[in-house]
Amino acid sequence: xxxxxxxxCYCGCGCGLYLRVEGGRVVGAMPSRSHPVSRNNLCAKxxxxxxxxxxxxxxxxxxxxxxxxxxxxxxxxxxxxAAQGLRRVREAHGPDRIGVLASAKCTNxxxxxxxxxxxxxxxxxxxxxxARL
Amino acid sequence: MTFxxxxxxxxxxxxxxxxxxxxxxxxxxxxxxxxxxxxxEGVDRGARLIVIDPRRTRLARHAHIHLQIRPGTDIPLLxxxxxxILDENLVDDLFVEMRTENFLALRDxxxxxxxxxxxxxxxxxxxxxxxxxxxxxxxxxxxxxxxxGVTQHVCGTANVRSYANLAMLTGHVEQxxxxxxxxxxxxxxxxxxxxxxxxxxxxxYQPVSDPSxxxxxxxxxxxxxxxxxxxxxxxxxxxxxxxxxxxxxxLYVMGENPALSDPDLGRVRATLAGLDFLVVADLFLTETAxxxxxxxxxxxxxxxxxxITNSERRVxxxxxxxxxxxxxxxxxxxxxxxxxxxxxxxNYQSPAEIMEEICMLTPIYGGMYHDRLDNGEGLQxxxxxxxHGSTQYLHKYSFTRGRGRFEPAGHVPPAEAAEExxxxxxxxxxxxxxxxxGTMTRRSDLANREYSRPLIEVHPDDARKLHxxxxxxxxxxxxxxxxxxxxxxxxxxxxxxxFATFHFAEAPVNLLTGSASDxxxxxxxxxxxxxxxxxxx
Ligand code: SF4
Numbered sequence: 001x002x003x004x005x006x007x008x009c010y011c012g013c014g015c016g017l018y019l020r021v022e023g024g025r026v027v028g029a030m031p032s033r034s035h036p037v038s039r040n041n042l043c044a045k046x047x048x049x050x051x052x053x054x055x056x057x058x059x060x061x062x063x064x065x066x067x068x069x070x071x072x073x074x075x076x077x078x079x080x081x082a083a084q085g086l087r088r089v090r091e092a093h094g095p096d097r098i099g100v101l102a103s104a105k106c107t108n109x110x111x112x113x114x115x116x117x118x119x120x121x122x123x124x125x126x127x128x129x130x131a132r133l
Numbered sequence: 134m135t136f137x138x139x140x141x142x143x144x145x146x147x148x149x150x151x152x153x154x155x156x157x158x159x160x161x162x163x164x165x166x167x168x169x170x171x172x173x174e175g176v177d178r179g180a181r182l183i184v185i186d187p188r189r190t191r192l193a194r195h196a197h198i199h200l201q202i203r204p205g206t207d208i209p210l211l212x213x214x215x216x217x218i219l220d221e222n223l224v225d226d227l228f229v230e231m232r233t234e235n236f237l238a239l240r241d242x243x244x245x246x247x248x249x250x251x252x253x254x255x256x257x258x259x260x261x262x263x264x265x266x267x268x269x270x271x272x273x274x275x276x277x278x279x280x281x282g283v284t285q286h287v288c289g290t291a292n293v294r295s296y297a298n299l300a301m302l303t304g305h306v307e308q309x310x311x312x313x314x315x316x317x318x319x320x321x322x323x324x325x326x327x328x329x330x331x332x333x334x335x336x337x338y339q340p341v342s343d344p345s346x347x348x349x350x351x352x353x354x355x356x357x358x359x360x361x362x363x364x365x366x367x368x369x370x371x372x373x374x375x376x377x378x379x380x381x382x383x384l385y386v387m388g389e390n391p392a393l394s395d396p397d398l399g400r401v402r403a404t405l406a407g408l409d410f411l412v413v414a415d416l417f418l419t420e421t422a423x424x425x426x427x428x429x430x431x432x433x434x435x436x437x438x439x440x441i442t443n444s445e446r447r448v449x450x451x452x453x454x455x456x457x458x459x460x461x462x463x464x465x466x467x468x469x470x471x472x473x474x475x476x477x478x479x480n481y482q483s484p485a486e487i488m489e490e491i492c493m494l495t496p497i498y499g500g501m502y503h504d505r506l507d508n509g510e511g512l513q514x515x516x517x518x519x520x521h522g523s524t525q526y527l528h529k530y531s532f533t534r535g536r537g538r539f540e541p542a543g544h545v546p547p548a549e550a551a552e553e554x555x556x557x558x559x560x561x562x563x564x565x566x567x568x569x570x571g572t573m574t575r576r577s578d579l580a581n582r583e584y585s586r587p588l589i590e591v592h593p594d595d596a597r598k599l600h601x602x603x604x605x606x607x608x609x610x611x612x613x614x615x616x617x618x619x620x621x622x623x624x625x626x627x628x629x630x631x632f633a634t635f636h637f638a639e640a641p642v643n644l645l646t647g648s649a650s651d652x653x654x655x656x657x658x659x660x661x662x663x664x665x666x667x668x669x670x
Contacts, residue, residue: 004454005509007441009434012317013145013167014443016509019435019454026435026454036510037145037443043166050435053458057417059430060459070428075460075470082385082427083474085410089383092409095359099369099381102330103388103464104319107439107451109487110464111321111328112336113479114387117468118363120356121477125332125341125363126381129325130389 005032009105010045013037019050026050086122095123102129140323142312142527143276144445144513149174150310152272155265157185157207157296159280162192165316165444168278181272183265185210187560188632189625198265201627204560206255209544211295213251214266215302216243223270225304233301235539242541254544256627270303274310280318291542301537312526317444324442327498327514328491332363337495353494356477366391370401383410387464388431392420399614414467430461437463439484440506442514446524448501449511555611555663557595559631589618590632591666596622599666606669609633611662617669631666 003018008029016035020028029050033040042049052058062078063070073081089098100118102111111129118127148154149171161169169192176182176195184196185207193199202210218224219240229236252259269275277296297313305311317323329336339346347358369381370391384405392402405411405424413422414429422428436457442448457463465487469479481487485503492499499517506512513523589609591601601607603622608615609631618633626632 004435004452006434006451006454007320007443007449009320011165011320012322012444013165014320014441014445014447014449015167016449021454024455032509034509037167037445037447041167041170045166052416053433053435053455055417058458058461059416059418059422059428060461061430062460063418063425063428065426070423070425075462078427078429079467079470079474082412082429082471085412085426086383086385087475089409093382096363097380097382099364099384101366101369101384101386101389101391102325102328104317104322104325105388105434106321106325106464107437107441107484108321108324108328108448108491109439109484110387110468111325111330112491113465113468113472113487115329115331115335116354116479117472117477118385119335119341119350119358120354121472121475123359125359125361126369127330127363128332128366128369129322129330130366130391 003030008038008042008046008049010049015042015046017042017046017049026053090122096126098122098124099126099128100124102127104129140527141314141316141445142306143310143314144447144525145171145443147310147312147526148172148276148278148314149178151175151180151274151276152310153181153183153269153275155183155185155269155275155277156192156196157277157279159278159316160186160188160190160192161278161280161316162190164280164318168316168444172278181268183269187627187630189627198261198268200255200257200261200265202255202257204558204630206544207292208295208542209251210255210257210262211299212243212246212542212544213248213255213262214269215239215299216246216248216251217263217266218270218299218302219243221267221270223267224302228304228307229302232307232537233539234536239298239302239539239541242543269299269305275300275303275305276310276312276314277305278314278316280316291540294540295542297537298539298541301539306537314444320443321441323444323446324440324448327442327495332365335494336491337497339495350494353490370404380404382408383412384408385412385414386421386425387414387468388416390415390419390421392424414464416461429467430459431467432457432461432463436461437465437484439463439465440488440501440503440511446513447511448498448506448514448516450503450506555665557629557631557664557666559609559611559633559662559664560626561633561662587618588621588633589666590621590623590626592626592628592630593622593624594628595631596620599668601666601668607666608669609664609666611664631664 001022003020005018008015008017015038016032018030019026029047031038031040031042061072062075064073064078064081102114115127118124145168154172154175182196183198184193185200185202186193187202187204249259252262277300279296300306300313334340335350341362351358392405411425412427413425414431415422416431416433434451435454438453439451440448441451472479488503492501496517497515500519500521501516515524601620603620605620606617607620608617
């Protein structure tokens with residue numbers, strides 16, 4: 001059993017917390033004592049911030065739509081299908097008919113890469129996130 | 134915006150040291166518990182608390198002054214307060230002279246404002262309005278916190294500017310314990326903006342329309358970049374779905390659920406269903422993912438490393454605790470692989486390497502290397518280089534844009550008013566933002582137990598008139614659609630108003646809301662919508 005210092009995934013306060021890991025599973029969360037925001041305290045959501053991680057509803061395999069229904073497939077097939085679909089729209093309608101939505105739940109590195117992906121790989125500034133909503 | 138940057142000017146810790154704390158449109162106790170804790174600590178130390186909110190929230194009950202305004206009347210309220218400050222000579226003349234511009238335009242506008250009229254328009258007591266203005270202006274250390282209750286209006290941008298006007302007029306911006314603080318909803322809203330996940334700017338708010346900015350990024354990325362600002366999320370999700378429509382034909386969605394969170398849902402779902410191609414990366418099979426052509430299983434925050442940035446600009450390291458669940462991948466890996474297949478290779482061994490590139494290209498993040506953030510509390514931007522420490526508060530000697538600019542604003546009536554057929558005003562609970570569309574929290578048993586049914590709050594007087602009791606089912610109808618809720622009779626809402634949350638797929642409240650939005654920020658008007666309510670058999 002060990003604890004990993006990380007940050008709560010829920011609100012913009014950004015509390016520092018420890019995730020307790022046992023046998024490859026996250027089994028608990030505890031506040032960081034010295035963290036300037038959490039100061040040894042978490043709200044109800046923070047204490048529960050690990051609860052969805054091992055939920056049975058988690059998606060565990062990529063899905064691709066075939067004949068109207070989503071089917072589990074391997075990563076290569078899913079990535080190829082996604083690349084092909086995006087390329088087809090870009091060729092038919094141009095890059096500005098593709099949009100990309102980023103997430104306030106993902107990391108800075110991921111949001112940075114996603115806007116780079118939109119601008120450099122797809123060739124469009126159609127990137128936004130849902131936080132203004 | 135008025136100061137030149139969209140971030141909290143203070144640190145969270147400073148809020149507890151202020152003498153006057155003005156909180157607007159934020160149900161802080163529920164949406165930002167740790168900030169609420171600072172506010173309560175401040176009040177214990179003797180700070181005065183002013184709350185501006187149409188609802189009698191928990192925080193409002195503890196306030197010295199609660200200005201329970203009609204939804205959408207922030208601007209007349211603030212104009213009234215500023216007129217009072219002007220009349221009573223409480224303006225910080227030196228600050229206005231040295232640090233701001235366009236004051237005369239504001240002053241001339243304020244001379245046309247009548248305080249009594251403002252109070253009537255807002256539905257608040259004139260003396261209370263004056264009292265709030267005086268205590269905010271007179272204190273040495275006054276701080277303003279606002280949340281989505283302020284921005285989610287047709288006049289959201291003007292609302293924000295008006296709060297900035299108030300702060301600049303009284304000089305409450307440049308020092309420790311004074312400032313204007315937008316509280317960010319989800320964990321990394323601040324970071325998503327900082328990283329340039331916006332149609333008009335690259336990372337660090339550098340405009341795509343600026344050729345010298347583009348040149349720097351083009352050199353680093355070895356590619357030519359598009360020059361015109363792109364579409365906003367509303368433009369993308371509210372197209373008419375036809376092929377000659379100017380919207381998008383394909384969409385890549387990372388970790389969001391617009392099919393439940395966007396306003397005017399019927400139209401969003403039609404747009405999403407009408408796309409030629411939809412790719413979604415998420416932890417769960419959300420309403421949006423169900424419509425997709427390809428769905429990628431993404432890893433959660435416990436299964437990857439990287440940084441996120443909180444409301445006070447604090448960039449912190451998230452550490453990987455376990456391997457990705459099932460064969461899920463972190464989003465960065467998905468993007469890298471997909472980009473390679475589209476003919477644009479991205480070579481990174483780890484998120485730390487991605488961050489190095491961010492540091493190189495983003496002045497405010499210039500010193501945010503992962504090894505430096507490994508200190509248990511991260512660093513607050515701006516942090517331009519490796520030697521620079523954390524920045525506790527902004528605008529010490531100058532604003533980001535040079536001088537702070539006063540932007541006078543007049544009252545903009547909400548897009549929809551109550552009328553005979555739809556006599557009630559529905560205010561939606563987008564401010565209970567932490568649950569967002571519930572994809573994560575609804576899968577946590579405890580959170581579910583505490584708040585498990587879609588509720589509509591009705592004032593006791595209205596409940597009596599309509600023969601509604603707590604626990605009964607009621608149908609709410611707007612011009613756009615209808616949905617059924619469980620009634621909760623509560624004095625938290627004012628008479629004539631209803632309040633509903635939007636975390637539940639069973640009662641998607643956004644079927645009711647309109648898509649009228651702010652012309653500048655394109656932030657939809659979730660807050661106000663005319664409805665009727667009837668008992669459901
Ligand atoms: S523990 Fe609560 S207050 Fe802290 S970041 Fe998480 S949700 Fe926000």
